């Protein structure tokens with residue numbers, strides 16, 4: 204079922220690429236176009252046809268129904284969700300793109316650890332069971348690269364991050380490598396709809412700033428929207444969403460299924 208859906212999306216993406224090439228030499232990515240998924244008639248039934256705050260509210264109600272896992276259980280979950288498709292003994296590190304042994308999870312140089320893409324200080328949710336253990340924004344990352352990203356907001360620009368796979372950083376922001384820019388954006392947008400302040404955690408929102416610090420915000424909105432368009436969901440990201448849904452949390456990232464919903468809300 205999933206394989207069929209992925210192939211269908213890739214055919215659409217290819218068709219869109221041809222249209223974009225025929226349309227002219229613009230370097231701007233085309234906005235994400237409407238997609239259909241196997242879940243539209245079921246999981247997303249209440250959201251279909253909506254936009255703006257109505258869509259956001261609907262997606263919140265849908266995604267807040269989930270199973271939650273402990274922070275210690277996140278280690279083993281990431282070994283499944285982020286498994287290297289070419290080597291089942293390894294995980295792929297988000298920013299660096301490296302393939303590293305699953306057994307090297309830990310805190311030492313050369314290890315990988317649990318990166319909170321929505322920095323856990325932004326809203327101060329820590330690692331208690333909740334947003335701090337939500338697999339939809341937790342990814343394996345090299346210990347030192349994770350430390351360099353720190354709690355910076357996302358924006359374009361900066362100098363090359365050592366071991367960062369082409370990621371850039373400056374004093375107040377981080378730019379992931381191109382292949383995961385959309386993944387990062389869709390994780391941030393998921394957090395903004397999933398957490399609305401009604402379940403004991405901060406209402407997380409995307410804004411247009413950097414230096415958000417411990418405020419429950421993440422920037423920059425315009426950059427994240429562009430990244431969503433430039434880097435559409437691929438098979439790795441879609442499989443990850445499916446594994447979280449089937450095996451761990453039983454909720455989905457709506458923006459992996461429907462990247463055009465970013466534009467429909469923001």
Ligand SMILES: [Ca+2]
Pocket residue numbers: 358359360373374375376377413
């Ligand atoms: Ca900056």
Ligand SMILES: [Ca+2]
Pocket residue numbers: 381382383384385386434435436437440
């Ligand atoms: Ca990607």
Ligand SMILES: [Ca+2]
Pocket residue numbers: 394395396397398399400406407408
């Ligand atoms: Ca929110």
